[in-house]
Amino acid sequence: MTPHSNQATSQARRATRGFSLLELLVAMMIIAVLGTLGFSQYRKQGAQARYLKAQDELKIVAEGLDQYWLKHGTYPDFGSWDAMVDGNSVLVKESLIKMSMSSQDPFKQPYEGKSSRATYELKCLGDPDNQDDYGPITRTPGQGQVMGNGPSAGGAPKADLPAGDAGAKK
Secondary structure, three states: OOHHHHHHHHHHHHHHHOOOHHHHHHHHHHHHHHHHHHHHHHHHHHHHHHHHHHHHHHHHHHHHHHHHHHHHOOOOOEOOHHHHHOOOOHHHHOOOOOOOOOOEOOOOOEOEEEEOOOOEEEEEOOOOOOOOOOOOEEEOOOOOOOOOOOHHHOOOOHHHOOHHHOOOOO
């Protein structure tokens, strides 16, 4: 045998041998680390999307309540979130909120809400698995995005004004 053919045989053996156990373990560790990082980011983005959806749903109902106040001078009386978003609710009947509002937040927990003639409070309990980043959300008058002299624009409900100032503007 010539030295040249001996070298070719050695290279051929190395080419067919495959990967060593150590090389396979290193590759599997890299894949596991990348998979873990990717999955945690995926979960975080999902939780953030659910949190933003809950904020939007609270905002929709808050703006509906503020619009009702602008039309009628008081808020409607509701004892629960379900009463606010029910198909027979004055908010739905006057098209101030859509009829398909859910009674559960995106985290599968019930929304909480109540209103009286002078005020309202809407709540989402947030992500039960991650209260540090996605804790409870509360909306009260003055947080909606209604234009005009409504509670969202800094005005007070007419029920809180003195009798002679019910129609006065600030």
